[in-house]
Amino acid sequence: MLIGHQSWEFRNRPVILGTATVVGPDEGEGPLGNEFDIVHADAILGQDSWEKAEKKMLEEAAKLAVENAGLTKEKIEFYVGGDLINQIISNSFAVRTMQIPYLGIFGACSTSMEGLAIASMIVDGGYAKHTMAGTCSHNSTAEKQFRYPTEYGSQKPPTAQYTVTGAGVAVIGKHGRGPVVTGATIGRVIDMGIKDPFNMGAAMAPAAVDTLQSHFRDFDRQPEYYDLIVTGDLAEVGYGIARELLKKHRVPIEQTTYKDCGLMIYDLEKQKSLVQAGGSGCGCSATVTYGHLLKRLAKGELKRILVVATGALLSPLSFQQGESIPCIAHAVAIESGE
Template sequence: MLKGHQSWIFEKKPVIRAAATVVGPFEGQGPLSNDFDIVHGDLMAGQDSWEKAERTLMEEAGKLAIENAGLTKEQVNFYIGGDLMNQIISTSFAARTLTIPYIGVFGACSTSMESLALAAMIVNSGSAQFALAGACSHNASAEKQFRYPTEYGSQKPPTAQFTVTGAGACVLSQEGQGLHVTSATIGRIVDMGIKDPFNMGAAMAPAAVDTIEAHFRDMQLEPGYYDLIVTGDLSKIGYAIANDLFNKHKFPIEQTQYQDCGMLIYDYQKQQVQAGASGCACSAVVTYGHLLKRMRKGELRRILVVATGALLSPISYQQGESIPCIAHAVSIEGEVEPK
């Protein structure tokens, strides 16, 4: 059901039946390593290219999420997902392996919540009994496509972010007990004229703030309703700007705990990640791994995950375009009254 101008309420409260996360070796050295299902020992994941390795991560996360849900892939009605690669090849090729009816989406790093929101809408409407949502990224494949050749070894500025190698997936169900997807707010494009691809946090922060404020306006809630609001991958630079914007707009973000996935997955003291993490897998693995485990332990009851995306491409950058950005918010809540 539409709520306000750009939000959906899922009356049937689709259940997160299961989730799975797969990450690379660098992510396995970070503070959330125990919250991931599979940690690969090398970036190649047994493949002969980074792009094939990224596809493998998505295949593994999808298969494991389905297995954890106690299902077979034949029982899953739809798979919604995407990644950063041209023509979202990592997800599309994973869909070839999974052989589940497939809807490919692209929201850059916002894809994790874009896919979850759409999966929840499909399940809530009764158009699917089970839906799989997922997103993936790979540090080396993203560097190769969006920045300099990896072999070049270019120096990065302090505002740059480190793309997460990993994949996260979850299975939504019409029925069951556990964690529920209760609402979503679909973001709009916000472009503040920033052209620097090494400063995506600054570019994305206004979009994150716009979507968060829209969510609470549409839902007629106060930020204190949630135990945690977490943005996708603003990292240090974008997180600071977002807080400044909240203060400027007199939005009471202090009523709840506000964190950023890009600041959670790596250890700033031990891992050289400049401003922090980014990539489709950033919010996917932090949410489907770390945050869902915290919720199942009872540490959190309600969270709002706001995945952020910089919708640039190598071509748009080369043509001097600024970076259009977007953010999609999804609320996840603990057990509700039985149907």
């Protein structure tokens, strides 16, 4: 049901029955490497293009998530997902293989939580017993589309982020065992006039803060309600800006409570020369949430988490025409099912 101005409360508490994560070699070498289901040693996955490699990761994650949920793909009634490639072809081509009714979405790097929110809403409303939400990204496909092909070897500024090569999928059900999705806050488009595609963190931080404020207002909650709050992929630059904005707006979030997936997935000391300011991409919040955070919920280390995935809604065309970067953030509240 609608709560406040822009949030949904899921009173039937849809259950995350199973998840799966697939990542590339750089993500496997990060601090969360042991928590992903599949770590590929080669980012091209034996395919003849980066785009096909990205699609294969998503297919692998979807197949494994269904198995981990104890279901067959015939039991999945709807799939909700998207990615960064033009016309979200990684998801569209992967679902062509899966043959599951499909809702394609585009939220840039916020797609993971946008998809989880919609898939949960479908189940909560009684329109399906089982749904699936998935997303993916690949460093080389994103670089080729939004900046420069990897082979070009261009120099990047310290504010640049490294697109995660990874896919994350969750299966949501009406009944069962697992963490539950209790609510979501749908973000507004926020544009502060930033035009630099190498400074995504700064562009997205205000959208993350706006959604956080809206979530706390709509649900009449304080940040301490959650054991952990994570933003999607603000990385080093955006995370610092977000913390300053939260302080300015008197939102009392402690550093121990608030983390960022873009800082969690890589070791910035050991991998700094590769990842610059940290991680980004649709696969960033998806793999950290489904591969790490839900495991902490299962172990009882966390009881309530809020995941705020952030996205920069630019395109190569809008950048070439000198447009600024509109951004968005979607928040999903997940709690232990115990």
